[in-house]
Amino acid sequence: MILTKPRKLILDGETNSPSVSDKLNLSYSVDAKSKQLSFVPAVQQIHSYTQPSINRCEVFFRPEGLCSEVFYQELSDEEACYITKKQLKWLLEFVNIEAKNKDFIVNEVFVNIEPAALYSVVADIISLRDILTARDVKLVIEITERKPEALNIALIKEMHDYGVLFALDDYCFSHDTRCFLLSKACIDYIKVDVNSIRELSDPSVKLNKYRNQSLIIERVESVNDLDICLQVKCVGIQGFYLSRSVDINSIYVH
Numbered sequence: 001m002i003l004t005k006p007r008k009l010i011l012d013g014e015t016n017s018p019s020v021s022d023k024l025n026l027s028y029s030v031d032a033k034s035k036q037l038s039f040v041p042a043v044q045q046i047h048s049y050t051q052p053s054i055n056r057c058e059v060f061f062r063p064e065g066l067c068s069e070v071f072y073q074e075l076s077d078e079e080a081c082y083i084t085k086k087q088l089k090w091l092l093e094f095v096n097i098e099a100k101n102k103d104f105i106v107n108e109v110f111v112n113i114e115p116a117a118l119y120s121v122v123a124d125i126i127s128l129r130d131i132l133t134a135r136d137v138k139l140v141i142e143i144t145e146r147k148p149e150a151l152n153i154a155l156i157k158e159m160h161d162y163g164v165l166f167a168l169d170d171y172c173f174s175h176d177t178r179c180f181l182l183s184k185a186c187i188d189y190i191k192v193d194v195n196s197i198r199e200l201s202d203p204s205v206k207l208n209k210y211r212n213q214s215l216i217i218e219r220v221e222s223v224n225d226l227d228i229c230l231q232v233k234c235v236g237i238q239g240f241y242l243s244r245s246v247d248i249n250s251i252y253v254h
Contacts, residue, residue, distance in 0.1 A: 046236040058110040084117040088124040102252040115150040142169040160186040
């Protein structure tokens with residue numbers, strides 16, 4: 001096993017499933033420090049010009065009152081495991097109860113998972129995949145860039161063979177330590193910052209190396225960013241210029 005044994009957590013109500021509400025409230029302590037957090041579930045559309053019949057979205061949980069990027073970057077491994085598991089359980093409850101018998105308007109749902117947390121949430125990922133598949137929706141797990149040494153290739157391939165799709169989030173063309181996964185036939189998407197595309201001297205030549213993966217361009221926040229996206233072959237464009245994040249209830253027909 002690649003993952004190291006986590007420090008002991010003291011969790012309040014760990015065995016209780018989260019209720020389907022507009023927030024996910026957590027209370028826990030780690031290293032003798034008590035923490036209380038509230039997360040707001042939201043979605044952002046991933047726009048497609050080349051595949052207009054495919055509707056994709058990313059589901060994420062914003063920590064109330066905190067910068068999301070900084071918050072997730074500073075999590076310890078055990079915090080990442082605990083919080084990720086609670087978020088997935090909330091999402092399972094949402095799809096299975098709140099959105100039950102409702103028509104989804106998306107074909108693919110993207111969810112971020114940190115490498116250090118992946119091993120601890122396999123059962124939750126499989127359950128979510130099964131529930132979404134029954135609704136004709138595919139699950140795509142975005143593997144984040146933090147601590148890639150924790151990745152278990154065999155586990156990823158096994159889940160991929162079962163029908164879970166995978167993406168590399170915030171991929172860096174020049175020096176990404178997750179690049180070894182690209183040759184394992186288990187990565188379906190790479191998601192890159194629009195500035196990474198802008199910095200390529202010859203995008204068409206460089207991107208040809210990734211022809212086995214579909215490209216999604218993120219952080220598109222201006223018309224100039226959009227122009228960059230339209231000059232290369234990509235299946236999805238994501239960013240505030242095209243759409244803001246909205247309430248998670250937007251993924252189904254009311």
